[in-house]
Amino acid sequence: MRLTLYTDYSLRVLLYLANKEDELVTISELADFFKISRNHLVKVVHNLGLSGYILTTRGRNGGLKLARPAKNILIGEVVRSTEPDFDLLECFNPATDQCVITRTCSLKSVIFNAQAAFLGELDRYTLADMAKAPKKVLPAFKSIPIVQH
Amino acid sequence: MRLTLYTDYSLRVLLYLANKEDELVTISELADFFKISRNHLVKVVHNLGLSGYILTTRGRNGGLKLARPAKNILIGEVVRSTEPDFDLLECFNPATDQCVITRTCSLKSVIFNAQAAFLGELDRYTLADMAKAPKKVLPAFKSIPIVQH
DNA sequence: CTTAATATATATCCTAGATACATCTTAAAT
DNA sequence: ATTTAAGATGTATCTAGGATATATATTAAG
Helix, strand or coil: CECCHHHHHHHHHHHHHHHCCCCCECHHHHHHHHCCCHHHHHHHHHHHHHCCCEEEECCCCCEEEECCCHHHCEHHHHHHHHCCCCCCCHHHCCCCCCCCCCCCCCHHHHHHHHHHHHHHHHCCCEHHHHHHCCCCCCCCCCCCCCCCC | CECCHHHHHHHHHHHHHHHCCCCCECHHHHHHHHCCCHHHHHHHHHHHHHCCCEEEECCCCCEEEECCCHHHCEHHHHHHHHCCCCCCCHHHCCCCCCCCCCCCCCHHHHHHHHHHHHHHHHCCCEHHHHHHCCCCCCCCCCCCCCCCC
16 A cells, blocks of 8 residues: 655645745755755646646746645645556556446455545645644554554 | 456456355466466465465365455455555655655645545455445445546 | 746566466375 | 374576656747
8 A cells, every 4th residue: 555656745845845935946856955866846836727726927036936825735635636547456447447346245345435534634734733843743652552473 | 546357356356266265266266357468366365375365285185265354355455465665746755755845745645545545444344344245335426526637 | 139937758678467387396186 | 013194395487567768849028
């Protein structure tokens, strides 16, 4: 279970912009700060623009800033728009589903509800929550209770 | 956001075994029924055995069956043990984390809590729930509210 | 009209998931 | 004892997609 690095970068960019309030920030500044490939960030920024999260101005003295107040941007909303898909099981995509028990299987709805719980939890927080109170909004989480092999 | 096909297959196998009660089932039978590569299923079954979910008997008249009652097997538990990792963000794996804001960033805990909500939701259901009442345990879920590009 | 910035398209690298194949081990049936 | 049907195990290959690089176009301030 993973999110793409793409989503990760998108969140970092938005977080940075939220901290800068309305200042214009350039992609180069972001690349330097995060030590991330500028080329990769270009795509991230471009799509954040298409999704309406940021405003970009070209040319000299151009740059990026949030298109809306950070407190109106839900974390879940960002993740929904940056992840390429949410096909947790084969049956989640009817166009490609080949599973022979889809018709009667109830796993789909269980997993779907879990996904909804995941996104719902993310929707409890805004970008402003993340920007303003680093490591304070939430109780520290315990060590990961996941058993792996 | 995805689970691996591997996890998907694991759940299907367990579901099948749960429906067969204590009957012995062969890998070939599973491969035929699900129309899945037998070779791939071999690995899935092998690991389900290692994880203690199933008992396997070799040789003629051999086969698989659940190692414990289906009602004692939580869906979340299965997913936790079949997914190779849960590294939703780069910072989730301290060994490889390169993110420069990990120290102060609160995104990690938010995403972590969402993941906990995901697995927690799955832990509300057992394999027996899935096997016994196909498409009845849960309210039908609405069309997916995810905005994609 | 130059320059510094973003916009956009294309191409390549690389990892890991999905799959195939070959061999070994076990144990029941004869 | 031998055969045979089953799982166990290791290795190899295919392939998609995520990550990255490169090149060029476009914009607008100065």
